[in-house]
Amino acid sequence: MTDHPGIRIEHDAFGPVEIPANRYWGAQTQRALGVFEIGDERFPACLVWTFGLQKLAAARANRRLGTLDPSLAEAIEAAALEVWKGRFDDHFPLPIWQTGSGTQTNMNANEVIANRANETLGQPLGRRRPVHPNDHVNRSQSSNDSFPTVMHLCVGIELHDRLLPELRLLRDTLAAKAAEFDDVVKIGRTHLMDAVPMTVGQAFDAFARQVGLGIARIEAASPRLYRLAQGGTAVGSGLNAPAGFDEAFCEEVAGLTGLPFVPNPSKFEGMGAHDALVEVSGALNVLAVSLIKIANDIRLLGSGPRTGLGELVFPDDGLSSSIMPGKRNPTIAEALLQVAFQVVGNHATISAAGASGTFELNVAKPVLVHNLLQAIRLLADGSRVFATKLVHGLAVDRERLAANVANALLLATALNPLLGYDRVAAITRTAMAENVTPRAAAIALGFVTGEEYDRIVDPRTMIAPAGRREPAR
Incomplete structure (x- = not known):
């Protein structure tokens, strides 16, 4: 087997492999491409970048502990930094459907970084020296502790930098509407039927609080997420890693990211189980459920506009029906509903994947992190x-x-303390049967005068009982 245009020959422990000459991956990645011919789903770029971060921190930790020659460490760090910055995204071709430990993607990262480091040291791609993908880039590491570490790093960064800022924007936008609509009285609904008065602001305050609680749930799960398995190597015992490697590694990633990553005190737990990631997914699942409720309420409150509820007026998004000119649909709410449905489905997959830890290793890491990162991206x-x-x-x-307020039957509920339940029920039955207002029915039945009715049945005083009225936030 000899080189020919466009192809280079690279050797590993299993023999020679033909690789496209301009690709930075190596023999193990090329072999994996021929084995895992399943689907076309790839890891998101953020996971690739995070492998650059992980290899950068590992090289720095090895250098600090004297287990990696400084000149090799410098070349590895420079190449890993380029991966972290997105320069080599096109050189990570593997599908997520691979070995459950994520070994092939870890090897992919080792090979790309080794080849790039050797290139900067004047060597051609595929030489595997002076920087070796396993001996140097993967030093003090195993796929079994590196991949779960990358999972935690990537999810932690994506939550902090991508999802939480967007959730705070949504919460604050809903809260602004709660304040804007705080003086607008409407009729509440229970069982889809008319109930007693409230304000539009109170409805939006509830929406804002749902999102705020979703933020709190994500933040509450983060401390478990910040515990890293790095240093456990093959099974959690730390074989072939120098003493203190886990602490040095976490100090490096904490400094590089600004997030409080620390060693997992039980590497066995961090590699054999992924409960922290399932917990995060659970918080996202609750958030998705909240967003379904919010989006559906807003869709229904804006339905019509002539023959539905028509209480809310949607902004014009410039889109319309393919057959009905000028029809305005709640397109954005419908898109959000589909996002939420996907996240709920992802949580089912993540739960099954999280339950797939057997003994000292969970073997469903790629599909777990793929679904979790997709959920984060979609929700953001x-x-x-x-x-x-x-x-x-x-x-x-x-x-x-x-x-709607003026014609609402259940305004008569305010008369309960004066007339009692049964006589108020007679008022509402009469108003409905005779198609008159409850005011007219109450007067016709001789239960109250018009003046008494107007004094007692004031929708604004019914919004919250006296002494318990709080402004919408």
Whole structure:
């Protein structure tokens, strides 16, 4: 087997392998491409970048502990930094459907970084010296502790830098609408039926609080996420890693990311189980459920506009029906619903993957992290678009709301302390049967005068009992 144009020959422990000459991956990656011919799903770029971060921190830790020659460490660190910055994304071709430990993607990272480091030291791709992918780039590491470490690093960074800022934007946008609509009285609904008065602001305050609690759940799960398995090597015992490697590694990644990553006190737990990641997914699942409720409420409150509830007015997104000219649909809310449905489904996959730890290794790491990172990305993008392109531009139809309030049967509930339940029920039955207002029915039945009714049945005083009225936040 000899080199020919466009191809280089690289050797590993199993013999020669043909590799495209311009690719930085090596023999193990090329062999894996021929084995795992399953689907076309690839890891998101952020996971590739995080492998650069992980190899950078490992090289620095090895250098600090005297287990890696400084000149080799310097070359590895420079190459790993380039991977972290996204220069070599196209050189990570493997599908997520691979060995459950993620070994092939770890090897892919080792090979790309080794080849790039050797190139900077004047060597051609594929030489495997002076920097060797296993002996140097992977020193003091195993795929079994490196891949779960990358999972935690990547999820932690994505939550902190991507998802939480967008959730705070959505929460604050909903809270702004709660304040804007705090003086707008409407009729509440229970069982899809008319109930007693409230304000539109109170409804949006509930939405904002749901998102705020979702943020709190994610933040509460983060301390477990910040514990890293690095240093456990093959099974959790730390074989072939120098003493203190886990601490040195975590100090490096904490300094590079600004996040409080620390060694997992039980590497066995961190490699054999992924409960911390399942916990994060659980928080995202709750958030998705909250967003389904919020999006559906807003869709229904804006339905119509002429023959539905029509209480909310959607901003114009420039889109319409393919057959009905000028029809305005709640497109952004529908997109968010689909995002939330996907996240709920992802949580089922993550739960099954998390339950697949057997003895000292979980063997469903790639599919677990793929689904978790997709959920984070979808929730971040969906929340931003929902906040900026729908919630921010929402208005209310004050005339329709005022008419609804004036005609609401259950306003008569305020008469309960004066008349008792049964006589108030007679008022509502009469109003419904005769298609009149509850005021007219109460007067016709001789239960109250018009003056008494108007004094007692004031929708604004019914929004919250006296002494317990709080402004919407």
